[in-house]
Amino acid sequence: MARSHFPLGIASGSAFLGREEESLQLANHIDHGRHTLLLSPRRYGKSSLVKHVIKKSGLPAYEIDLFLVSDEIAIERKLLKGVKALIQQVSDTPDQWLKDLMNYFKKSHKKWFIGIKGVGLEIEPDANSDTADTILEALNALELILKKKQQKAVLFLDEIQEIANVKNSKAIEGAIRHFAQEAKFLTLVFSGSNQHMLKHMFNDRNRPLYALCERINLDRLPQSIYKKYLDKIAKKMWDETIKEPVFEKIMEITECHPRTVYVLCGRVWDQQAFTGKQPSVKSVQDAWQKYIQAKYKDIRNELKSLSAGQLKALTLVASHKFTEISGKSAQQSLNLSSSAIVQALAVLEERGYLEKLDSGKYRVIDPIITWILNDYNTEALN
Numbered sequence: 001m002a003r004s005h006f007p008l009g010i011a012s013g014s015a016f017l018g019r020e021e022e023s024l025q026l027a028n029h030i031d032h033g034r035h036t037l038l039l040s041p042r043r044y045g046k047s048s049l050v051k052h053v054i055k056k057s058g059l060p061a062y063e064i065d066l067f068l069v070s071d072e073i074a075i076e077r078k079l080l081k082g083v084k085a086l087i088q089q090v091s092d093t094p095d096q097w098l099k100d101l102m103n104y105f106k107k108s109h110k111k112w113f114i115g116i117k118g119v120g121l122e123i124e125p126d127a128n129s130d131t132a133d134t135i136l137e138a139l140n141a142l143e144l145i146l147k148k149k150q151q152k153a154v155l156f157l158d159e160i161q162e163i164a165n166v167k168n169s170k171a172i173e174g175a176i177r178h179f180a181q182e183a184k185f186l187t188l189v190f191s192g193s194n195q196h197m198l199k200h201m202f203n204d205r206n207r208p209l210y211a212l213c214e215r216i217n218l219d220r221l222p223q224s225i226y227k228k229y230l231d232k233i234a235k236k237m238w239d240e241t242i243k244e245p246v247f248e249k250i251m252e253i254t255e256c257h258p259r260t261v262y263v264l265c266g267r268v269w270d271q272q273a274f275t276g277k278q279p280s281v282k283s284v285q286d287a288w289q290k291y292i293q294a295k296y297k298d299i300r301n302e303l304k305s306l307s308a309g310q311l312k313a314l315t316l317v318a319s320h321k322f323t324e325i326s327g328k329s330a331q332q333s334l335n336l337s338s339s340a341i342v343q344a345l346a347v348l349e350e351r352g353y354l355e356k357l358d359s360g361k362y363r364v365i366d367p368i369i370t371w372i373l374n375d376y377n378t379e380a381l382n
């Protein structure tokens with residue numbers, strides 16, 4: 001029961017909260033064929049937002065998750081699958097565009113196999129053909145069909161940073177750029193969970209994807225949105241709105257980190273299911289402690305990969321004591337030079353532990369790390 005209110009995968013339906021402005025923005029970009037890069041730290045709701053907007057748009061769309069693709073062939077396979085799926089989505093029958101596709105691929109300097117297999121369309125490049133070239137030709141074939149049908153469509157490339165890890169990545173990125181610059185009917189939406197890598201791919205003048213996209217940055221959701229939602233669920237379950245101190249405790253612990261809010265609420269609500277009463281502050285704290293205990297070993301092992309300086313700097317940010325993190329007082333407290341602190345912060349940001357806010361302050365991204373660093377003696381981590 002609690003799980004449907006507080007999903008830990010994609011947030012959809014009534015569990016998809018807020019994001020009105022970002023949804024409008026993305027819908028508008030898609031409408032005008034402006035390719036978009038969606039950026040945020042991990043677990044803020046990028047994938048959920050794109051799926052939400054695509055669903056609302058009613059446009060043919062396909063999602064390619066590039067997480068853990070091992071090589072360029074795997075990327076090619078996934079992209080070809082997306083191209084075939086989209087052509088089929090806009091076709092009444094699998095062979096509707098067969099002739100057009102055959103004519104199109106005839107012009108290619110390499111061999112393609114085009115046909116119908118079972119109920120599906122087959123588009124297969126010759127073995128040993130160049131991956132970047134194959135990707136470009138396949139995307140152009142899709143664009144051609146969309147143009148014939150005068151139909152817009154969306155291709156969502158999630159975890160796009162994985163492309164940068166394969167051999168020939170620049171050529172593949174080049175093919176995507178080449179296509180994207182000309183496309184009028186297919187809009188690309190890019191997202192990923194490694195912000196550092198994404199910025200490298202999209203911000204660096206020397207990379208093919210430089211200055212190709214509009215940007216949308218996702219922040220955490222505001223408390224007011226959670227208040228409305230938790231009140232609604234509490235009313236349904238216990239016929240009363242959520243008590244203010246209970247709500248405040250949930251917000252204090254989770255710091256509005258989207259996934260963590262749902263993790264904690266799911267656990268609290270499950271716990272209450274047996275009592276038939278709404279939670280107390282203590283039951284929220286108990287649920288959180290149980291969660292920390294379950295995760296403690298994993299997090300401790302993860303933190304062990306940090307250097308002593310990085311761990312000290314992370315602990316300091318987690319303690320919320322310093323605003324001027326590389327200033328004098330921080331240097332004394334950490335016994336590190338200003339440049340060593342700056343370097344440690346850069347690594348922590350790069351590895352997704354910290355985010356720099358507009359105010360210039362740093363924030364620990366995952367609240368459980370904040371809690372573990374504040375509650376436990378970090379010496380024990382070394």
Ligand SMILES: Nc1ncnc2c1ncn2[C@@H]1O[C@H](COP(=O)(O)OP(=O)(O)OP(=O)(O)O)[C@@H](O)[C@H]1O
Pocket residue numbers: 006007008009010011015016017018019040041042043044045046047048049192193258259260262263
């Ligand atoms: N609009 C939303 N309203 C409420 N909760 C949300 C929303 N979007 C995401 N969440 C919560 O955050 C979690 C992470 O969402 P999602 O997987 O979409 O984020 P992501 O940024 O794509 O994550 P990753 O960095 O792991 O790819 C969801 O499981 C859900 O608990």
Ligand SMILES: [Mg+2]
Pocket residue numbers: 046047048158193
């Ligand atoms: Mg995601």
